[in-house]
Structures are given as C-alpha cells and as structure tokens.
Amino acid sequence: MSTQPHTTTPQDRSDDEEPLLSVDDLRTRIRTERETIHAVDGVSFTVNRGETVCLVGESGSGKSVTCESLTGIVPQPPAEIIGGTVEFKGRNLLEASESTLRSIRGTEIAHVFQNPQSALDPVYTVGDQLVEAITIHEEISESDARERASELLRQVGIPNAPTRIDDYPHEFSGGMQQRVAIAIALAADPALLIADEPTTAVDVTVQARLIELLRELTDGGMSVLLITHDLRVAAALADRVLVMFGGTIVERGPIEALYSQPAHPYTRSLFDSYDGLSRRGDRSARGDIPTDGCRFRDECPHAIDACAGGDQPPFYTVDDRKTHGASCLYYGPEHDPAPILHDDAAVNTLIEEPTDD
Numbered sequence: 001m002s003t004q005p006h007t008t009t010p011q012d013r014s015d016d017e018e019p020l021l022s023v024d025d026l027r028t029r030i031r032t033e034r035e036t037i038h039a040v041d042g043v044s045f046t047v048n049r050g051e052t053v054c055l056v057g058e059s060g061s062g063k064s065v066t067c068e069s070l071t072g073i074v075p076q077p078p079a080e081i082i083g084g085t086v087e088f089k090g091r092n093l094l095e096a097s098e099s100t101l102r103s104i105r106g107t108e109i110a111h112v113f114q115n116p117q118s119a120l121d122p123v124y125t126v127g128d129q130l131v132e133a134i135t136i137h138e139e140i141s142e143s144d145a146r147e148r149a150s151e152l153l154r155q156v157g158i159p160n161a162p163t164r165i166d167d168y169p170h171e172f173s174g175g176m177q178q179r180v181a182i183a184i185a186l187a188a189d190p191a192l193l194i195a196d197e198p199t200t201a202v203d204v205t206v207q208a209r210l211i212e213l214l215r216e217l218t219d220g221g222m223s224v225l226l227i228t229h230d231l232r233v234a235a236a237l238a239d240r241v242l243v244m245f246g247g248t249i250v251e252r253g254p255i256e257a258l259y260s261q262p263a264h265p266y267t268r269s270l271f272d273s274y275d276g277l278s279r280r281g282d283r284s285a286r287g288d289i290p291t292d293g294c295r296f297r298d299e300c301p302h303a304i305d306a307c308a309g310g311d312q313p314p315f316y317t318v319d320d321r322k323t324h325g326a327s328c329l330y331y332g333p334e335h336d337p338a339p340i341l342h343d344d345a346a347v348n349t350l351i352e353e354p355t356d357d
C-alpha cells in the first residue's frame with residue numbers, strides 16, 4: 001500500500017493480519033411514523049484479534065444501532081439493515097440465518113449492555129444462568145460446569161464466589177450485577193465482546209472497578225468493541241477509536257494519535273465540550289443533520305461548499321500516519337488543515353497516566 005501523504009486509507013488495519021470482524025458500508029435505517037432515520041449510513045471498520053476498539057460520539061450518533069446490526073439484535077422493524085457486509089471469521093453475518101446468528105451470539109460474539117438486568121433472569125440463580133451459558137458451547141458435566149461458573153465469578157471480582165453462586169440476581173448490587181452479566185458473556189469464551197456503555201449505569205467508584213476488570217479481560221487477548229460516551233473510559237481501554245457523527249464514522253485512529261491530535265472538526269468539538277463527566281450531548285436540541293456529504297457541515301466552523309452533497313468525504317490520512325484518518329476535505333490534496341488544527345483544544349489531558357502496568 002502507498003504511504004504517500006494525502007492518500008485515502010481504505011483499510012484501517014495493518015496489512016499482515018486478517019481482522020476478526022470486518023464491517024463494510026453498513027447501512028441501517030429506522031422507519032418511524034414521522035420519518036426515516038439514517039441511523040447507520042455507510043459505516044466501515046475492522047476489529048483485529050485481541051484488539052479493543054472504542055466507538056465514541058454523542059447521543060443519537062448511531063453507536064448502538066451499529067453494534068446491534070452486527071449480530072441482528074437491532075429490532076427489525078422499526079430498523080432495517082439495507083446494505084453492507086459484516087464479515088466475522090470469514091462469513092457474512094448479514095446473510096446468516098436467524099438460527100446461525102443465535103448460535104453465534106451465544107458462543108462467539110457476546111453482548112453486554114448498560115443495564116445488567118437485561119442479561120439476567122430474575123427467577124434463576126446466577127449459578128444456574130452461568131451453567132446454562134457454559135453448557136451451550138461445551139460438553140461438560142454439571143459439577144465441572146458449576147466449578148467453572150464459580151471460577152468465572154471469581155474472575156470478574158465477585159467476593160465469596162463459591163457461595164454467591166446460589167444467589168439470585170436481585171441479591172447483588174448494580175455494579176456486582178454488571179460483573180455477573182460480564183461473567184455470563186464470558187462463559188462461552190467468545191472471540192468478540194460487544195459492550196454498549198457497560199459502565200454508565202453505575203456510580204463512579206464502581207465504574208473505576210469495572211474499567212479495571214475490562215482492562216484485565218482485554219489484556220487476556222479477547223477482542224472488544226466498546227461503546228462509550230466517556231472519553232476517559234475510551235482512553236483507559238481502547239487500542240483504536242472510531243468517532244461517530246450522524247450515522248457515519250468521521251475519524252478513526254490509534255488512541256494516542258487521535259487523542260493527541262484530533263483531526264476532524266467534530267472530534268475537536270467533542271473533545272472541547274468534554275466536561276469530565278460522561279454527559280450526553282443533546283442532539284434533539286439542535287437542527288436536523290444532513291444525510292449527504294459531511295454530516296457535520298451545518299455545525300462546522302470550517303465548512304466550505306464542497307462539504308455538501310454526495311457521499312461523505314473520503315478518509316484522508318492525518319499527518320501521514322497511515323492508520324489515522326479523518327473524513328474531512330481539509331485533509332485532502334486540495335486543502336490545508338492548518339486552520340482546524342490551530343483551533344485550540346485542550347485534549348492531551350484526557351490520556352490517563354498509566355497506573356500499574
């Protein structure tokens with residue numbers, strides 16, 4: 001591949017590795033009585049083995065619908081996946097049957113949600129639920145499965161795991177319920193964990209512990225696709241970051257590059273408005289987002305006529321770093337990004353000092 005400046009970067013991965021997940025031009029629309037929402041409008045990205053990729057962006061940008069489209073859990077209707085490919089271990093999930101998808105969801109791709117209750121059945125003990133999740137993919141005796149269930153609970157940091165295994169979900173606190181939900185997700189030893197705001201519904205101390213847990217898990221070699229509002233959570237966990245706006249990815253790159261030099265004007269505004277809390281941007285307070293060209297142009301202080309119309313701008317390399325790309329004409333051959341980059345944004349402080357490792 002060319003490493004010339006100003007060339008597009010059609011693939012955001014190194015050339016020597018086959019990605020675990022490869023999403024190309026994914027499009028999901030949502031029909032409501034009033035309108036058709038272009039929730040995911042041409043999204044492409046990859047997740048490599050052992051890698052943690054974070055999807056960031058304001059509320060309503062399409063993060064959840066993107067992730068829920070991958071394994072078909074997005075409710076259809078009102079949603080409809082109208083195009084693209086989702087290649088996982090060499091097969092296109094968008095063409096897979098519902099029963100195939102169901103078995104992939106139980107074993108190879110696990111989901112964790114903001115609200116752990118959605119993953120827990122109130123009428124069964126957590127041990128029963130873990131044993132069920134374990135035996136889905138493994139021929140294993142009941143007693144061995146219970147042994148492994150207790151080991152999983154210990155692994156996610158539940159104290160007194162061997163006794164707590166017989167408790168019901170409501171006997172755990174919210175943070176502990178999320179740990180149990182993560183344990184269930186891990187039970188089948190999935191290749192990919194998709195976690196949608198897993199640390200949002202809990203208080204700050206619990207959040208820090210869950211981040212620690214997720215970090216341990218990602219260090220263990222599992223691939224993770226993590227949705228978060230919180231730029232600090234992304235900084236703590238991500239190898240690579242995808243920034244979403246208006247159903248499109250507007251910038252992507254390794255965490256260090258993207259955080260030290262956010263390139264797309266939307267990314268810069270996202271970082272500028274970050275207030276240290278995982279606050280939700282209020283999209284509904286603003287106008288409609290365009291559905292062609294650069295979706296951010298109406299709010300962009302640097303927008304030019306060429307930003308309107310057609311497909312979203314191609315990904316151009318930022319600073320000749322092949323893996324850091326911005327979908328913004330200013331990074332193309334005919335423009336100079338200097339005015340954007342000179343807009344000051346206090347962003348470096350978001351990278352956390354490494355604590356223990």
Ligand SMILES: Nc1ncnc2c1ncn2[C@@H]1O[C@H](COP(=O)(O)OP(=O)(O)OP(=O)(O)O)[C@@H](O)[C@H]1O
Nearest residue numbers: 030032037039058059060061062063064065066078
């Ligand atoms: N079931 C639904 N019915 C109608 N519109 C929906 C539905 N689900 C999602 N949408 C719309 O699709 C768009 C993308 O939503 P999505 O949930 O993916 O955003 P998000 O980036 O995950 O936001 P948040 O950070 O608030 O979770 C939004 O405009 C949202 O209102």
Ligand code: NI
Nearest residue numbers: 063064065196
């Ligand atoms: Ni969401």
